[in-house]
Amino acid sequence: MDWDDLRHFAGFVEAGSLAGAARVLGIEHATVARRIAALEARLRLKLVDRRGRRLVLTPDGERVADLAKGVATEMRRLERLAEGARSELAGTVTISAPSAYAGAVLAPKLARLRQRHPGLALRLLGEARTASLDRREADIGIRLSRPEAGDLTAIKLGEMAFRLYAAPAYLAAVPEADWRFIGSEGAMAGSPQQTALEGIAGDRPFGLRSDHVEIQVALAAAGGGIAILPDFMTENDPRLVPVPPDRPALRRGIWLVVHSDMRNAPAIRAVIDGLRYGAAE
Incomplete structure (x- = not known):
């Protein structure tokens, strides 16, 4: 699994929208959408439904979101630990x-x-x-x-x-x-x-x-x-x-x-x- 795909999905879940996730991650919202689609293809699960102009999580998306939040939290903790260990x-x-x-x-x-x-x-x-x-x-x-x-x-x-x-x-x-x-x-x-x-x-x-x-x-x-x-x-x-x-x-x-x-x-x-x-x- 590409963990970066999971990170983008977690960003979407936390922000509540593609635009919000793109703002937080500092990227284009199309990139967030592409990463979510790649995660869906990798898992062979539909995670997000488009309803009108809104994107909402499917039941599978809700379950994956709970896991993704935990993984994203631990990944950020790992980044902080690595940052704290660098000597330069x-x-x-x-x-x-x-x-x-x-x-x-x-x-x-x-x-x-x-x-x-x-x-x-x-x-x-x-x-x-x-x-x-x-x-x-x-x-x-x-x-x-x-x-x-x-x-x-x-x-x-x-x-x-x-x-x-x-x-x-x-x-x-x-x-x-x-x-x-x-x-x-x-x-x-x-x-x-x-x-x-x-x-x-x-x-x-x-x-x-x-x-x-x-x-x-x-x-x-x-x-x-x-x-x-x-x-x-x-x-x-x-x-x-x-x-x-x-x-x-x-x-x-x-x-x-x-x-x-x-x-x-x-x-x-x-x-x-x-x-x-x-x-x-």
């Missing part, structure tokens, strides 16, 4: 992080790290969603909460402080009782900082919302209202001031998360040290 300080490491933090804080550290280790190729992904370490969508994840499940190692990099910010002209023109607020939506809608902002706002309305903190900064700077923003994006921005200056900050931990199987691979270790200390020896 080279290869590609993918880091996933919140986009604003990635650009402002991580990018300079990774640029310096790449200069020190020219054999490394680094990919820094701003998260549209949380990348899966299990599926190797990323090797290292930067999170604002510590993971509670999985065979993962979490290292605290520090804390992110959030405060209320607004444009000075807005504060001068609008009394506190009439303040309008700039809120979060999408992946940030249930975040601790949004919950805190809702408590502060009370009955006062949210006039503007965005799913990107960079846009919230721009809205606040343009006089759109009061936003809760991370200090690293605002403390040197002359367009914004904290509201009020002495309000205690909301603090969230910043966690570097890596699969435990891979944490001692030289390339991974170099990136971890580079992100913790600013450079890797």
Whole structure:
């Protein structure tokens, strides 16, 4: 059996569609379909039925899918084990992080790290969603909460402080009782900082919302209202001031998360040290 065919079938099962599997695997969806057809021919079983525009698993497909998921999990574990055993300080490491933090804080550290280790190729992904370490969508994840499940190692990099910010002209023109607020939506809608902002706002309305903190900064700077923003994006921005200056900050931990199987691979270790200390020896 060609195990690669099984891997593509497992990717289809996990993603739920040919297009989703192609996105995760980084290939064309026609390749996924061809691999599934090859697996069906090898097993002499019909695994997938086309119903209209949807592909659904047959009963045989359901049984094979259960086995394929287990095999795919073990194959990824084997890949991580092999990666962790390699001695060369080279290869590609993918880091996933919140986009604003990635650009402002991580990018300079990774640029310096790449200069020190020219054999490394680094990919820094701003998260549209949380990348899966299990599926190797990323090797290292930067999170604002510590993971509670999985065979993962979490290292605290520090804390992110959030405060209320607004444009000075807005504060001068609008009394506190009439303040309008700039809120979060999408992946940030249930975040601790949004919950805190809702408590502060009370009955006062949210006039503007965005799913990107960079846009919230721009809205606040343009006089759109009061936003809760991370200090690293605002403390040197002359367009914004904290509201009020002495309000205690909301603090969230910043966690570097890596699969435990891979944490001692030289390339991974170099990136971890580079992100913790600013450079890797």
